[in-house]
Amino acid sequence: MPPTLRGMRTSSLTKVVASFALAATSLTSATLLSGASAQATTSCDPSLVAKSSSTINITFEESMPGGAVSGTGNHGVLVDLINQYNASQHKVHVTDSNDAGGYGATWTKYTADLANGGSGAPEVVQFDQFDSQEAVDTQSLIPVSSCIAADPAFQKDKKNLVQKALNAYVVSGTQAGMPFSVSTPVMYYNLQAFKKAKIAKAPTTMDQLIADEALLQRAGYRYGVAIKKDPWLTMAWLSVNDQAFVNNGNGHSSRATATTFNNSTTQQYWSKVQTIIRNGGLASSLTGSLTQAYANIFAIANDQAGITFDTTAALGSISSALPLFKNVTLGVAPLPTLSGKTTGSMLPAGNGLFIPKYGTAAQVSAAWDFIKFLTSKTSMASWASRTGYLPIRTDSQAAWKTALKKQISWYQVAFDQFSKGLNDNNTQGPVIPDYEQVLADFGPTLDALTQSPWPSASTELQHAQNTTTSDIQSYNSSLGY
Amino acid sequence: MSARASLVPGGSVFRRRRDGWLGLALVLPALIIFAGFTYYPFFKNFQMGLFKAAPFPNLPSRYVGTAQFTTMLGSADFLDSVKSTVIYALITVPLGVIGGLVMAVLAHQKLRGIRIFRTIFSSSVVSSAAVAAVVFQVILSPQTGYLQALGIHLPDITSSPTWGLPAMALVSAWQFVGLAFIILTAGLQSLPDEIMEASRVDGATAWTRLWRITFPLLSPTIFFCGVVGVIFSLQSFGQIDIMIGTSGATYTHTNVLIYAIYRLLHVSQNTGLAACYSIALFVITLLVTLIQFRLLEKRVHYAH
The missing domain is CATH 3.40.190.10 (Periplasmic binding protein-like II)
Known part of the structure; x- marks a missing residue:
């Protein structure tokens, strides 16, 4: 044994062991605490934002690509909208959380939050439209239908939305999320x-x-x-x-x-x-x-x-x-x-906004308020004209057309494909359980079909x-x- | 030494005990790390294999016993995956080891500027899987690749069931060749000069020296390189994920075990079956390494 170790006092040894024991205990406690479930809110009361005396902080988890600089790329346009919302009122403050890896990255991050009992979950989350069934299956969401039911103002405004876009997020008869970005x-x-x-x-x-x-x-x-x-x-x-x-x-x-x-x-x-x-x-x-x-x-x-x-x-x-x-x-x-x-x-496709249940009742109310802002007439015109997505509101069209000027003919083709014609279950886009797996299964077939x-x-x-x-x-x- | 003497501080029994506790305290940090990040996940795999997991972590799993292991062993996907893994290793390891050996022998010459070549030959070892994938994409892309620009029209490896797996193995071999080169160069440099000198004096040609002296003496290093290569090839993931992904016909042919595990976890969210696949990969790696030791080690010449 080296002399330094041979000379070590028993008391020092005890301290070393005690330190490790303390560290291990702290680590275990931290792990247990981090794994503790967040509270769950089961209903949506849109009036809580107005009643709140202090600012309600919420996080928006989204997957839009593009620069982090305001106004650059789809993400930049979204950041602009978030800033506009934060500046327009003082009751709610939204913090953006962007996943550069796209919908898949947001999904992975969100399910990781679920593993922690919802701790760290955002108050508003953006998912791929075709992931709606899986989003509902996580049993972690408050359906937006409960917010709509408690919001008479929105019920009046609802007629301005392209109904097919709204219907795309109906899962087993319930309005699970709100459409935001539509493309065809x-x-x-x-x-x-x-x-x-x-x-x-x-x-x-x-x-x-x-x-x-x-x-x-x-x-x-x-x-x-x-x-x-x-x-x-x-x-x-x-x-x-x-x-x-x-x-x-x-x-x-x-x-x-x-x-x-x-x-x-x-x-x-x-x-x-x-x-x-x-x-x-x-x-x-x-x-x-x-x-x-x-x-x-x-x-x-x-x-x-x-x-x-x-x-x-x-x-x-x-x-x-x-x-x-x-x-x-x-x-x-x-x-x-x-x-x-x-x-x-033509079916709509794109992404929608969902409300996780882990926020407080006030945060759920704030989340709905923010979703209403993003899908409002002005926001939607701005979002659609600056990104290439189609407006999900009929009353946004005039501003959208003005903003796009000569290019409107390109977009109009897509908008007409999607908004005109039949609106039934078959044309609202499928709600597919295990969509990512279905997508993966489909790939080999398409490859096989297109080669010797x-x-x-x-x-x-x-x-x-x-x-x-x-x-x-x-x-x-x-x-x- | 009397029993009384051994029990007092400074006595041998007391000292042995104290040293024992001290030893334990010193290995404890490493033990905690290994326990947390190696042993616990390893044994947890066996437990996870017994439960059919819900697709989301907040929902409960169901105990299904060994059903998932039986399903895996009888599934065509698993057998295809094992087949792809074996083919992948059979291409990657020989290409990597032979390529590394040839380069090591070439770079073992005492020539001017040889260090530059050594640096170039070993450079692939510091290239990550992502870099390797991008390099080969730039070379092979049928639309925008360099070979295309030179008028060499290649099939799209990302959708070719025939060329997908060999192309991925080629990328892995390119990555491994740098490591093989370093290992084998170190091996070559450790060979005793006096044997080479003696063979030269005896009139042995360069080929004879290489074949009869260098290779036999280098065989432990080549063997080690082979074992490392097999483990490396069984763990190849990044280039397949970047260049092929989870969709497309090529995917079914490049679905090596490690990638199948990833797909089960992140696409199918099937943690139970993914755990079964992980155990299978562990068993296969263990068996292949044991077989290598049993069969190949007999042909290895260790210098004493």
């Missing part, structure tokens, strides 16, 4: 490419799209048409044909137990897409780096394709980048259909339907359904 898939095309290929107007049917692809390729556009392998397209095609992605009223009436997307409509669409890809079109990836996930858009910019499909949410970024690409004159049109007509309408040996659409879609149904049932059973 549209067809982007390059008018300069059309001119070179002698294409008179944007295709309205899938057969016209196939014909235009050949013309574009002949005009020197390597791919002609670029299509992103996105399950969202399947949802969109079902919606414009008034058909459901999942059963039980597309998940709105009661919990979905199976997917129902394999039918003659989707089979025909995917067969047409197969023809496009077999003829030399680009089937691009849904995920990955910027160049991977937007390879279809880059194909337009690089003169490799003249037509693609993508979200209107990309319009803001595309229009800012457009001056760099003199070879592109952008055109936006509705997605082509099988017959050129629609029996349903070119399996039949019915076989591949049936395989995806079986897998997704099995996963939905496994998810439901883990919750006791």
